[in-house]
Amino acid sequence: SNLRRNISKVSIYEGGQMDKFIQFLENHLGTIECGWNNDDRGERLPVQIAKYSKGPFSGTKTFSTLGLSRVPLTSYVSGKQIWQELIFVSYSHIGNLNIPALLAQxxxxxLDSRTAFLRGDVIGPNGPIFDDPNLEALYVSIPGYFPDSFDAFKVDDKKTIIMAWLIPITSKEAEFIRQNGWEEFEDKLEELDPDLIDIKRESII
Incomplete structure (x- = not known):
């Protein structure tokens, strides 16, 4: 794809580190099938978005940001610098929907806040994310459906890129997390084992 060639030319990390990072992504997610540099109006996105040939299970695909990790973000808990990229997993048959726009947003x-998203964070609710009215917020977690080796990519001794998984959740689930904490929510996920890739799933709360 054009994006694949373009990305290879863009040296985000000195000394070919971008190539190594892309290799890390493709080792876990399959080859980059296509990507987005601009939105529907032709305006440049804040980061590139890539779509890969594989997801964690058969019949799934993964999308990721590429380039968010150029900017160090700050942890609002520890004050430390964090470099991160975001991923989103969907079923192949649903197409792209507005997933690239969502990741860009x-x-x-x-980038505006210079603040990293941490495990347990809730973004929203801001109304339905997709056509289905159920899912209205995003939950930030580790990429739990993938091998542990995908959690982070070490660029050098000073810099590690953390992979953050955005999971669509319902407004009831978002409220539960705010009231009870994310650990209790993840305990419920483990207990009930909902299909977090299904954008038409029912709320577990």
Whole structure:
């Protein structure tokens, strides 16, 4: 794809680190099938968005930001610098929907605030994310459906890129997290084992 060639030319990390990072992504997610540099109006996105040939299970695909990790973000808990990229997993048969725009929008929030998204964060609710009215917010977690090796990519001794998974959740689930904390929510996820890739799933709360 054009994006694949373009990305290879863009040296975001000195000494070919971008190539190594792309290799890390493709080792876990399959080859980059296509990507987005601009939105529907032709305006440049804050980061590139890539779509890969594989997801964690058969019949799934993964999308990721590429380039968010150029900017160090700050943890609002520890004050430390964090470099991160965002991923989104969907079923192949649903197409792209507005997933690239969603990833770009969340990236812009991080860049505007210079604040990293941490495990347990809730973005929204801001109304339905997709056509289905159920899912109205995003939950930030580790990429739990993937091998542990996908959690982070070490660029060098000073810099590690953290992979953050955006999971669509319902407004009831968002409220539960705010009231009870994310650990209790993840305990419920483990207990009930809902299909977090299904954008038509029912609320677990």
């Amino acid at each position: 969340v990236s812009q929030m991080a």
